[in-house]
Amino acid sequence: MKLMGTPSKMIEVGNKCGIQNGAVEIGSHFYDAGMVSILKLVARTELHDSGVSLIEVSYKAKTANEQVNKLFETLVDRLSGEEQELFKAFDEAYSCRASFDMEDAFSAGFVAGFRYLMGETAYSNDMNFYK
Incomplete structure (x- = not known):
């Protein structure tokens, strides 16, 4: 994994501040950890505040969702009142977990994409802004 700042840039900054190379590492x-935290915040803000769906739902996901909805209705119809309530509570908790998993995956992809773009631009001969 490439760090957000190149080692040579970090050493240069460290030398200006009188920091030894081991401490710079x-x-x-x-x-890097701070940059990842900031990027995750940006990703989550973009995901929730953009006003448009940023995640394209595949045909496979739509088909699976339809199947889950049918099975949910079938199961709810077969359960007693108390069991229905318990199952609905389980379904709500599971849906929240799936939502959080999706948010985490979006954030991880956002950070990975940023790392990739930084690596491509930072080390290219045409645009080396780490000089």
Whole structure:
């Protein structure tokens, strides 16, 4: 995994501040962790505040969702009142978990995409802004 800032740039900054190279390596990991936190915040904000659906739902996902909905209705119809309530509570909790998983996956993809683009632009001969 490439760090958000290149090691040479971190060493350059560290040298300006009088920091030894070993400490710069540790500092670069803290810097990277901070950048990841910020990017995850940006990703979640974009996901929830954009006003449009950012995640394209595949045909397979739509088909699976239809099957889940049919099975849900079939199961609810066969359960007693107390069992229905328990199953509905389970379904709601499971749906929340799936939503959080999707949010985490979106954030991870956002960070991975940012790392990729930074790697492509930072190290290209045409646009090396880490010089």
